[in-house]
Amino acid sequence: MKISSFKWLFGRNSEFWPTNMKTGMWAWVGHRLTGLALVAYVFLHLSFISTASMAEGGADFDALMETTSQPLFVAMDFLLVIVVIYHAMNGLRVVLFDLGVGIRRQKLVFWVTMAISAVLIVGGLLAIWHLVFPEGVA
Amino acid sequence: MSEQRVATSKVAGTWAWAFQRISAVLLIVFLGVHLYAAHFMDVGAETGEEPLITFDEVSLRLDQLLYIVVDYGMLSMVLLHGLNGFRTVLFDFDMFVRRKKLIDVTLWVVGIGTLIWGIVILFPFISGAGG
Ligand code: HEM
Numbered sequence: 506m507k508i509s510s511f512k513w514l515f516g517r518n519s520e521f522w523p524t525n526m527k528t529g530m531w532a533w534v535g536h537r538l539t540g541l542a543l544v545a546y547v548f549l550h551l552s553f554i555s556t557a558s559m560a561e562g563g564a565d566f567d568a569l570m571e572t573t574s575q576p577l578f579v580a581m582d583f584l585l586v587i588v589v590i591y592h593a594m595n596g597l598r599v600v601l602f603d604l605g606v607g608i609r610r611q612k613l614v615f616w617v618t619m620a621i622s623a624v625l626i627v628g629g630l631l632a633i634w635h636l637v638f639p640e641g642v643a
Numbered sequence: 644m645s646e647q648r649v650a651t652s653k654v655a656g657t658w659a660w661a662f663q664r665i666s667a668v669l670l671i672v673f674l675g676v677h678l679y680a681a682h683f684m685d686v687g688a689e690t691g692e693e694p695l696i697t698f699d700e701v702s703l704r705l706d707q708l709l710y711i712v713v714d715y716g717m718l719s720m721v722l723l724h725g726l727n728g729f730r731t732v733l734f735d736f737d738m739f740v741r742r743k744k745l746i747d748v749t750l751w752v753v754g755i756g757t758l759i760w761g762i763v764i765l766f767p768f769i770s771g772a773g774g
Binding site: 537540541543544547548551554555557558562563564566567570571574589593596597599600603 | 664667668670671674695696697698699701702721722725726728729732757760761763764765766767768771
């Protein structure tokens with residue numbers, strides 16, 4: 506396969522070139538990327554949980570949970586929070602439009618769902634803050 | 644991309660499209676229940692442990708049939724929605740449209756295989772020390 510056959514995807518004239526994308530296109534690309542990331546995460550999640558069957562009484566599972574409660578891992582959890590909330594709220598927007606709800610006010614609906622996302626993400630950040638910065642921030 | 648290519652929605656089918664939307668709404672409900680159950684109800688709280696997920700705490704929770712149903716239901720939905728979505732992405736590319744049968748079979752095998760794996764890895768918790 507020649508590199509040039511991907512021009513429609515990456516080329517300067519492609520619809521995906523950053524300056525050629527409008528809001529709806531960004532929303533769609535974001536939805537697709539977050540969707541694929543979540544599929545990958547499901548497999549990671551299952552492989553973590555599978556440690557429960559490795560040692561009697563779940564010793565390996567507890568050890569792994571100990572590790573994953575370290576600040577670095579919790580910070581990565583926060584990344585997951587952002588990805589899920591964006592995907593869910595934008596998905597909700599897509600479903601509403603398919604049902605014919607809010608199409609006349611497309612722009613408004615987009616920014617309202619994004620505002621709700623932002624609030625939920627801040628809520629998530631507050632909920633895990635003490636795990637990322639156990640000693641508090643000086 | 645060739646001009647005469649068939650629209651992805653045609654390749655993927657109306658059912659796949661409808662299902663993606665139905666599962667999406669169900670997933671929002673599952674996600675709400677999941678987050679509430681795992682992080683706010685805090686079944687193991689009376690053991691006075693750290694806010695850490697432990698084997699015993701999860702076992703305690705999975706003593707209740709409702710949790711088992713919610714967990715397995717959510718896993719099934721996530722796999723169906725995730726792999727169905729992945730299928731849509733694949734069918735945006737001609738090289739995968741040409742191998743539709745193979746892709747469909749592979750995704751079903753991966754999905755059902757992963758579901759069985761997911762069901763089995765909860766067994767230690769369900770039969771575990773919670774009792
Ligand atoms: C939390 C609730 C969720 C909602 C409301 C939601 C909503 C949606 C909707 C409406 C679509 C169709 C988009 C379109 O046809 O334009 C979609 C696509 C998709 N979703 Fe979700 N989703 C959720 C969770 C998930 C999860 C957990 C995963 C991963 C396992 C996932 C993976 C995907 C993928 C891979 C696609 C295909 C992306 C594309 O076609 O560009 N979604 N989602």
